[in-house]
Amino acid sequence: MLLLSDDYRAMLAGERGLAPQLAMSILVRMAEVYGAGELMDISQAHIDSTIYLGDATLEFAERLASLGARVAVPTSLNVSGVDECGWKDWAVKAEWAAKAARQMLAYESMGAVPTWTCAPYQTHMRPVFGQQIAWGESNAIAFANSVIGARTERYPDLLDICCAIAGRVPAIGLHLTEHRAGEILLQLDHVPDALQQDDQFFAVLGHLTGARVGDRIPVIGGIVAKPSEDHLKAFAAAAASSGRVALFHMVGITPEAPTLDAAFQGKAPPAAIAITVEDLRAARRELTTADGRELDMVILGSPHFSLAEFSLLAPLVSGRHAHPGVKFLITSSRLMKEHAQEKGVLEPVVAFGAQITLDTCILASPMLPPEIRTLMTNSAKYAYYAPNLLDTRVTFGSLADCVNSAVEGRVVRDESVWLQA
Amino acid sequence: MINGRAIVAGSAEGEALVTSEALSFWGGFDFRTGQIIDRHHPLAGVCATRRILAVPYSKGSSTTTAVLLEAVRAGTAPAAILTTGVDSFFALASIVADVMYGKSFPVVALEPADFARLKSGDRLVVERSGLIRTI
Numbered sequence: 001m002l003l004l005s006d007d008y009r010a011m012l013a014g015e016r017g018l019a020p021q022l023a024m025s026i027l028v029r030m031a032e033v034y035g036a037g038e039l040m041d042i043s044q045a046h047i048d049s050t051i052y053l054g055d056a057t058l059e060f061a062e063r064l065a066s067l068g069a070r071v072a073v074p075t076s077l078n079v080s081g082v083d084e085c086g087w088k089d090w091a092v093k094a095e096w097a098a099k100a101a102r103q104m105l106a107y108e109s110m111g112a113v114p115t116w117t118c119a120p121y122q123t124h125m126r127p128v129f130g131q132q133i134a135w136g137e138s139n140a141i142a143f144a145n146s147v148i149g150a151r152t153e154r155y156p157d158l159l160d161i162c163c164a165i166a167g168r169v170p171a172i173g174l175h176l177t178e179h180r181a182g183e184i185l186l187q188l189d190h191v192p193d194a195l196q197q198d199d200q201f202f203a204v205l206g207h208l209t210g211a212r213v214g215d216r217i218p219v220i221g222g223i224v225a226k227p228s229e230d231h232l233k234a235f236a237a238a239a240a241s242s243g244r245v246a247l248f249h250m251v252g253i254t255p256e257a258p259t260l261d262a263a264f265q266g267k268a269p270p271a272a273i274a275i276t277v278e279d280l281r282a283a284r285r286e287l288t289t290a291d292g293r294e295l296d297m298v299i300l301g302s303p304h305f306s307l308a309e310f311s312l313l314a315p316l317v318s319g320r321h322a323h324p325g326v327k328f329l330i331t332s333s334r335l336m337k338e339h340a341q342e343k344g345v346l347e348p349v350v351a352f353g354a355q356i357t358l359d360t361c362i363l364a365s366p367m368l369p370p371e372i373r374t375l376m377t378n379s380a381k382y383a384y385y386a387p388n389l390l391d392t393r394v395t396f397g398s399l400a401d402c403v404n405s406a407v408e409g410r411v412v413r414d415e416s417v418w419l420q421a
Numbered sequence: 422m423i424n425g426r427a428i429v430a431g432s433a434e435g436e437a438l439v440t441s442e443a444l445s446f447w448g449g450f451d452f453r454t455g456q457i458i459d460r461h462h463p464l465a466g467v468c469a470t471r472r473i474l475a476v477p478y479s480k481g482s483s484t485t486t487a488v489l490l491e492a493v494r495a496g497t498a499p500a501a502i503l504t505t506g507v508d509s510f511f512a513l514a515s516i517v518a519d520v521m522y523g524k525s526f527p528v529v530a531l532e533p534a535d536f537a538r539l540k541s542g543d544r545l546v547v548e549r550s551g552l553i554r555t556i
Binding site: 153244363387389 | 428429443445448449452458459460461478479480481482483484485486487488490491493494495506507509510512513514516517520521
């Protein structure tokens with residue numbers, strides 16, 4: 001039975017306005033679904049409801065905005081359905097652009113910060129360890145919980161904004177310490193260091209993890225490599241695409257897993273599976289759905305390309321040029337592009353022939369012209385969803401493979417470490 | 422007869438569409454056609470509109486709920502969703518569809534052993550109490 005304070009009751013009764021009343025009515029119904037005994041305060045939110053799909057998402061956003069909705073906590077915004085300044089260069093229709101822009105305006109009017117990125121953890125809105133937050137966007141949820149140690153349930157679109165308006169969430173699930181213990185151990189079994197240090201390793205391991213663990217919290221053991229933040233980002237995005245991973249622990253790497261014992265909160269692992277090189281090879285093969293060497297476009301940036309990724313890319317493309325038959329597209333945020341420009345790592349990327357789309361991505365905005373049939377990417381998330389949503393075929397490779405293929409005008413991959421392992 | 426737990430209460434009747442594999446509706450279901458489009462999923466290419474969809478739980482994208490809301494508005498949504506355990510995504514989509522359009526769909530949680538008895542093609546009736554009957 002849900003206990004509500006007088007303050008919540010006042011909100012529910014409409015004494016704080018119509019928008020808080022609507023948000024609270026949905027939250028209270030969801031608290032019953034979750035079996036929550038009470039609501040709890042949050043101090044930040046990230047809104048995935050920004051993605052324009054059609055009339056229903058727009059009507060929901062404009063309904064809240066017309067009721068005068070305001071977010072009660074600092075709130076960042078996920079990708080939208082359109083790059084407002086760049087959509088005319090692509091196949092986006094004017095009606096789509098106009099409606100997606102209206103949806104952006106609706107969420108901005110609620111007082112949220114227009115970050116327009118699926119990697120809010122790489123902006124000034126990054127939460128801290130232990131912070132109670134309500135985040136949408138599957139990759140961001142997994143990153144915030146696992147890599148930062150902030151606490152969010154796996155919030156869906158349409159509920160994230162209700163939490164932000166109410167400033168509260170049902171006190172359940174990953175908000176509570178006892179629900180954050182590992183539930184299954186994935187132990188790397190004779191996976192060589194050289195393979196672990198490959199640029200593709202963490203994305204592939206994430207794809208495999210999501211597919212294997214079902215609805216359990218995975219603990220990954222046996223990692224000797226020291227992943228960069230962007231490799232952990234790639235792992236989180238992959239595991240939250242092939243599966244429903246909202247929290248993972250990597251022993252010796254993520255903050256709630258200094259030891260195996262800590263990751264399982266002192267209990268024995270309830271289940272364990274070994275991960276072999278052959279498992280990883282098979283997972284990597286699954287990410288490639290193209291069957292030839294033809295290449296129409298290289299696509300980077302799901303989740304959004306970071307400053308560190310621009311900095312890695314710049315020396316790889318310096319003095320080179322993309323093949324005229326291949327588009328080279330990077331999806332990122334306004335903030336990251338500005339930082340890359342200030343740091344001098346944007347200029348060589350643009351000189352190479354790269355195009356940059358901001359605020360959205362190829363999955364959230366219908367921007368690719370129909371002649372784009374074959375993609376290459378280093379993102380397991382793009383590799384998972386693009387064949388479904390865009391009817392394209394994808395080759396998965398490292399950042400260097402993507403650059404070399406763009407120069408050659410056909411798919412070239414250095415697979416030596418995967419073949420030898 | 423199966424006694425389920427009504428997560429979002431409602432009644433429905435239709436042909437069962439059963440899978441043991443989790444599904445993300447964003448990137449996995451086209452609300453314009455009602456078809457499942459995830460090429461990794463065993464139901465790829467199948468239309469779920471007005472069927473009683475039995476799927477253990479949601480996976481993947483947070484936007485699954487928004488896709489379901491669009492599907493309710495467009496008339497392409499499943500008639501009901503049966504799960505193992507409580508799935509907050511499916512419940513939220515149904516609750517918001519009720520708030521926005523006065524049209525919700527029943528969401529019923531089943532014990533895994535009961536879920537395993539469901540077969541695609543069975544004609545099912547879902548009652549408000551969470552009771553599921555084959556007819």
